[in-house]
Amino acid sequence: GELRKEDLVEQEALGEGASGAVVKCVHVPTGTVVARKTVAMDPATLPAVVRELTLLHSFKSPYIVQYYGCYTDEASLCMCMEYCELGSLDQIASRVYAAGGFFTEDLLGKICVAVVHSLRYLHRQHRVIHRDVKPSNIVVTRRGEIKLCDFGVSGLLVNSLANTFVGTSFYMSPERIQGQEYTVRSDVWSLGISLLELAIGRFPYPFDVPAKGAMMTAVAANGETPARRHQRVPIFEVLDYITKEPAPTVPADLIYSPTNPTGRLSTGFRDFIDRCLVKDPAMRPPPEVIMKHGFFRHWDAMFVDTEAWANMLERWQ
Ligand code: ATP
Numbered sequence: 001g002e003l004r005k006e007d008l009v010e011q012e013a014l015g016e017g018a019s020g021a022v023v024k025c026v027h028v029p030t031g032t033v034v035a036r037k038t039v040a041m042d043p044a045t046l047p048a049v050v051r052e053l054t055l056l057h058s059f060k061s062p063y064i065v066q067y068y069g070c071y072t073d074e075a076s077l078c079m080c081m082e083y084c085e086l087g088s089l090d091q092i093a094s095r096v097y098a099a100g101g102f103f104t105e106d107l108l109g110k111i112c113v114a115v116v117h118s119l120r121y122l123h124r125q126h127r128v129i130h131r132d133v134k135p136s137n138i139v140v141t142r143r144g145e146i147k148l149c150d151f152g153v154s155g156l157l158v159n160s161l162a163n164t165f166v167g168t169s170f171y172m173s174p175e176r177i178q179g180q181e182y183t184v185r186s187d188v189w190s191l192g193i194s195l196l197e198l199a200i201g202r203f204p205y206p207f208d209v210p211a212k213g214a215m216m217t218a219v220a221a222n223g224e225t226p227a228r229r230h231q232r233v234p235i236f237e238v239l240d241y242i243t244k245e246p247a248p249t250v251p252a253d254l255i256y257s258p259t260n261p262t263g264r265l266s267t268g269f270r271d272f273i274d275r276c277l278v279k280d281p282a283m284r285p286p287p288e289v290i291m292k293h294g295f296f297r298h299w300d301a302m303f304v305d306t307e308a309w310a311n312m313l314e315r316w317q
């Protein structure tokens with residue numbers, strides 16, 4: 001790696017995932033604040049993974065989190081990246097919904113625009129499939145920039161996490177769950193699930209996504225009564241459900257129409273989600289095709305004051 005452990009001073013924990021922990025640090029020689037992700041790995045594969053990661057220095061886009069470099073620390077890989085002050089959309093969403101708020105369609109539009117641009121950039125410039133698009137991998141800066149992180153650039157790193165529950169996610173497309181070959185269209189599915197979750201304030205299947213690091217079981221949201229609401233369900237059954245049942249969509253009561261004037265989402269948004277959530281990958285558009293959709297084009301062209309939104313969230317913290 002090109003960074004040195006002794007040059008970093010830890011500040012605070014930013015979060016923990018199934019594969020490791022993310023800590024806010026200062027890189028003392030440059031004064032740069034970084035987010036440092038630590039992943040435990042087989043020490044034998046570490047040098048090769050570090051070599052593969054040097055590729056990441058050439059990844060530059062306003063829609064992706066900038067990579068700064070890495071170092072190894074015993075049996076761990078420590079990767080440093082751009083620090084995004086507001087954290088990830090899963091954290092932001094739980095705060096917003098807990099306070100009785102929601103994501104307005106203009107914000108969903110700008111989140112969509114950022115993720116589609118980043119998927120297009122990764123695939124067109126670097127032939128990279130992200131593989132793990134979900135709200136916790138979309139982060140926001142205090143300037144209101146929305147960026148994607150944690151893309152599967154290192155084949156060795158991906159393989160060392162694959163086939164473990166660390167490599168399993170409820171945002172995976174049906175073809176990927178079934179172990180078929182998958183393409184960048186699989187990322188489009190994951191974008192659809194993520195946007196739908198942010199729009200409705202819960203995971204769009206009748207299961208709650210389990211807490212971080214507890215991926216073995218999901219929680220079924222069955223029945224109406226709070227006492228009966230939760231029941232533990234093996235992860236396999238959730239994944240099986242996703243492959244067998246129809247794809248979720250935006251609930252009708254949230255769609256605005258003259259007969260439902262309190263609806264807060266448009267038919268254009270619902271149509272965009274439905275295109276992302278086509279179960280047959282051959283019929284699902286890749287990023288460059290979904291870019292032609294009216295919902296994407298509208299919000300790509302429109303100014304939305306995401307900085308004012310970020311400032312409001314920051315004052316809330
Ligand atoms: P999983 O391990 O299932 O992929 P995850 O994405 O939440 O879940 P990590 O990638 O380890 O796990 O990230 C943990 C948390 O750290 C994230 O949820 C996010 O809130 C925070 N985080 C990650 N990267 C950054 C960053 N660049 N800036 C600020 N916070 C970050």
Ligand code: MG
Binds near residue numbers: 136
């Ligand atoms: Mg992550």
